[in-house]
Amino acid sequence: MSFSPLINELITALKCLPGVGAKSAQRMAFALLERNRDGAMTLSKVLHDAMEHVSHCEHCRTFTEARLCKICENPMRSETGQLCIVESPQDVLAVEQTSEYKGKYFVLMGHLSPIDGIGPAEIGLTELVQLLDRESIQEVILATNPTVEGEATAHYIGQICREKQIKATRIAHGVPVGGELEYIDGNTISHAFAGRRPV
Amino acid sequence: MSFSPLINELITALKCLPGVGAKSAQRMAFALLERNRDGAMTLSKVLHDAMEHVSHCEHCRTFTEARLCKICENPMRSETGQLCIVESPQDVLAVEQTSEYKGKYFVLMGHLSPIDGIGPAEIGLTELVQLLDRESIQEVILATNPTVEGEATAHYIGQICREKQIKATRIAHGVPVGGELEYIDGNTISHAFAGRRPV
Incomplete structure (x- = not known):
């Protein structure tokens, strides 16, 4: 029953x-x-x-019901010449919460994962190349997740930027603010040491 | 943003x-x-x-999109002369899963809770009285939850049955099958002792 x-x-x-x-x-x-x-x-x-x-923004591929999302519509956002590459619309929100980044975004809607049949075309790299040719981008900030797939995706996009002679940077990996060293995994601590800076 | x-x-x-x-x-x-x-x-x-x-079954008050639910529609279900009172449609499903009870149900869709403004009328006791007058019920099985409100509701309905000289029974409270005595609360064990039966 x-x-x-x-x-x-x-x-x-x-x-x-x-x-x-x-x-x-x-x-x-x-x-x-x-x-x-x-x-x-x-x-x-x-x-x-x-x-x-709800469909994708024509410029940055994030989800929106309009032709362009609010960020792409804002002309002030083009002034810095920066383009931040993230994996998902939620990542855009996370970066926006800091209120420090004033450039534009490009949302991959995923990451490279050949085993799942997700190649460069599926994460919009064709559109990204067109965007890099069309607009005057001074810096591409690679903010994909620090996972194996995210790193591979960042590496792949970094190569595209090198070919086009555009500066590409990767966000820093290290000990999160408020974290305690004894609870942080070894891999993260290695990154934190490798990326140390003079005080 | x-x-x-x-x-x-x-x-x-x-x-x-x-x-x-x-x-x-x-x-x-x-x-x-x-x-x-x-x-x-x-x-x-x-x-x-x-x-x-989805509305309520005209006989038992459970949720259904038809005028009568499947159980009330089934004439075989009236043969036992038993009426099981439960608090919710999910409780009907729980009792039905045993496949042992063959009577009909009456679903209160709640329990008496004067503090929340839920009195006899809100849990359908007017309809229940009409049903007891109209149909030949030999036994009312009170299967409300063993909570303070559930017990009060069972007690209240028990009194109605006594006035109408209909036999009313309460489901047994005791140690659940597969339970271990050492993990059972004292109240349940008191009930289990009070309800002990000769073997």
Whole structure:
């Protein structure tokens, strides 16, 4: 025995959300039915609108429902001549939170991963090359994640920049601020020592 | 800075789900946008349909999109003359999983909780009294949760049954099967001793 067909359908549909299994989906379905039908109706509408209208920014490839995202639209952002390469839209938000970087972004929407069939074309490097040819970029800041794939992606883009004689820099790896040395892994400490600077 | 307006709206709407905070909502929004737009479209449609069509069974008050739920529709279920009172539709599923109970259900959709303004009318006791008058019920099985509110609710319904001279029973409280005595709380063990039976 199970619930009525429509409730079962709802529970199955909720399982498409990441981190939501059978039990959580059931709890969510009943919570919405019992206490928050208005919220569920809003969610239904916004989900539909977002999936239909959100696409990629024509310049930087981040998610937006407009032709250009807010950052690419802002002419002040081109003045520094800097271009920060990140893996995801969430990474743009993380960098923006510092309020220190004033340049533009290019969002790869992933990283090189040949084993999953993700090559240079899939992460928009064709568009990146066009962008580097078209705009006057003085510095490319490689802010991909410090993982094996992120490093490989940074290395690959670094080579493209070298061919075009554009300065490419990689963000520093080291001990995070507020971290305690004894809990930091050896690899990070090696990076921190290799990247030491005179005080 | 934040994401584009529609993406922000989606993140806010996802927070209506129980157990989903700002960070999970953001993760869900991007996972759907990046990898599962079809799933999200289905979810949007099913959410809308469920909120619009799912209502309460006219007999037992459980959630269903039909006039009567599958159990109330089944004439075999009236034969035993038993009526099991539970707090929620999920409790019906839990009892059904045993495949031992063959009677009907009445779902309170909550429990008595005067402090939250939930009195007898809110948990459908008016309908329950009508049902007890209308149908030939031989036994009411009180399967509300063993919490303070659940016990109070069971006690209240027990009194109604006594007035109508219908036999009312309460499910046994004791040590769960597979449990280990040393990890069981004292209250449960007291119940287990009080409810001991000759072997």
